[in-house]
Amino acid sequence: MEQLIENKLIKADKTFSEWRKVPFEEKQKLIAKAAEILKNNSEKFGRIITTEMNKPISESIAEVEKCALMMNYYADAENILKPEKVESEFSYSEVHYVPKGVILGVMPWNFPFWQVLRFATPAILAGNTVVLKHASICFGSGNAIVEVLLEAGFPEGVFQNLEVGHQAVKEILEHDAVKGVSLTGSGKAGGEVASIAGLNIKKSLLELGGSDAFIIFDDADLDAAAKAGVKSRLQNCGQTCTAAKRFIIDEKIEGEFLPKFIEEYKTYEVGDPLNKETKLAGMARPDLADELEAQFNRALENGAEIIIPLERISENEFKPGLIRVQEGNPILKEELFGPLGMIMIAKSDEQALQMANDIPFGLSNSVWTKKTDRQLFFIENLESGTVNINRMTSSDPRFPFGGSKGSGYGTELSLLALKEFVTARTIVGN
Numbered sequence: 001m002e003q004l005i006e007n008k009l010i011k012a013d014k015t016f017s018e019w020r021k022v023p024f025e026e027k028q029k030l031i032a033k034a035a036e037i038l039k040n041n042s043e044k045f046g047r048i049i050t051t052e053m054n055k056p057i058s059e060s061i062a063e064v065e066k067c068a069l070m071m072n073y074y075a076d077a078e079n080i081l082k083p084e085k086v087e088s089e090f091s092y093s094e095v096h097y098v099p100k101g102v103i104l105g106v107m108p109w110n111f112p113f114w115q116v117l118r119f120a121t122p123a124i125l126a127g128n129t130v131v132l133k134h135a136s137i138c139f140g141s142g143n144a145i146v147e148v149l150l151e152a153g154f155p156e157g158v159f160q161n162l163e164v165g166h167q168a169v170k171e172i173l174e175h176d177a178v179k180g181v182s183l184t185g186s187g188k189a190g191g192e193v194a195s196i197a198g199l200n201i202k203k204s205l206l207e208l209g210g211s212d213a214f215i216i217f218d219d220a221d222l223d224a225a226a227k228a229g230v231k232s233r234l235q236n237c238g239q240t241c242t243a244a245k246r247f248i249i250d251e252k253i254e255g256e257f258l259p260k261f262i263e264e265y266k267t268y269e270v271g272d273p274l275n276k277e278t279k280l281a282g283m284a285r286p287d288l289a290d291e292l293e294a295q296f297n298r299a300l301e302n303g304a305e306i307i308i309p310l311e312r313i314s315e316n317e318f319k320p321g322l323i324r325v326q327e328g329n330p331i332l333k334e335e336l337f338g339p340l341g342m343i344m345i346a347k348s349d350e351q352a353l354q355m356a357n358d359i360p361f362g363l364s365n366s367v368w369t370k371k372t373d374r375q376l377f378f379i380e381n382l383e384s385g386t387v388n389i390n391r392m393t394s395s396d397p398r399f400p401f402g403g404s405k406g407s408g409y410g411t412e413l414s415l416l417a418l419k420e421f422v423t424a425r426t427i428v429g430n
Helices: 003-019 024-040 042-053 057-075 114-125 136-152 166-174 187-199 222-238 251-265 286-301 349-357 372-381 415-419
Strands: 092-099 102-106 129-133 159-161 178-184 203-207 212-216 244-250 305-308 321-324 340-346 364-368 386-389 422-429
Touching: 003 102, 003 129, 003 159, 003 166, 024 042, 024 057, 024 114, 024 136, 042 057, 042 136, 057 114, 102 114, 102 166, 114 129, 114 136, 114 178, 114 415, 129 166, 136 159, 166 178, 166 187, 178 187, 187 203, 212 222, 212 349, 222 244, 222 251, 222 340, 222 364, 244 251, 244 349, 251 305, 251 340, 286 321, 286 340, 340 349, 349 372, 364 372, 372 386, 415 422
Parallel strands: 102 129, 102 178, 129 159, 178 203, 212 244, 212 364, 244 340, 321 340, 364 386
Antiparallel strands: 092 422, 305 321
């Protein structure tokens, strides 16, 4: 291991021994200060995001502002980590929540500030320290987050950025100082990191891919569903784990809904990512565009029909595509990470549910219907970490966020996230 990385891990561990003793409320004050810095400099930090991974600047600014909103949520949160007294016959009868130590964050490029701070904020508030292994194209974002936290008054060593490649993760995670890992990324990366963590008996949290269903029925507000559906598919150039990827349409409204959807879809045209009016820009890297194009061609080879062609206009830019896919197409078992959507037609509520669940993922689905009994049917039977009713998927600091099946395990956001990287220690006796 490089001496610089070794030194940072040792520093994180040493800082933890003091940071864990800082009162919860004092940590919250620092988090509030960091939120203020982010909010006041959202355009500056948004430009870093856009420069690194091509997201439209308006979306980058919104990402930074959402980070500030989330951090303010934790700055005002109830301290659920206080010792809990348990009724018993013993003099000592308590549960204490003890932070684990240094936690490694392995984070992706698609939301360079949000993914990092979504994980790090509750982990740090719980008393842990964090080392970040960011995507290689987002080292600038990682360093900017370090600067924000230092400016807010966090001690050096509470949050550090490690500018290393993915090959260094194994050695870092195996280091004695590191006590757990949180990864947001692909299923392949998640499986590899979870395996290393498991072999070393260390806690892991995984937020992985998705192929979310967006289900529209005949009693829905079709105009609202069309607008929200397209935004959900194409924001961040379709490079979002919770993006709507499969649009399951009630056959009764195919003729009415699909034209509305296509019309809205075609309003997303590639533009300059630094222009605040731009809604769609290029993908983060040319190799990612290559992969999406290959998936598109495989889908067609297996019977998918083109509704709107996926047209490549540069090394990393596309005119967004839309395909009609039948059950059984292998593409349904993959995640499409880019501006390509899939249309499926359902003959019944039961078939729509079967289509929605018949994939390896289970992140966040969206159902558009006004009927309460139909809403409850999908709420009770969809296999996903989140079910949205008459709204597109979006995470909210107040609510738990996490997946099922191949979409990972563990909870981010909400008060529950404060207990992800702590040990519940029982104190009992006379």
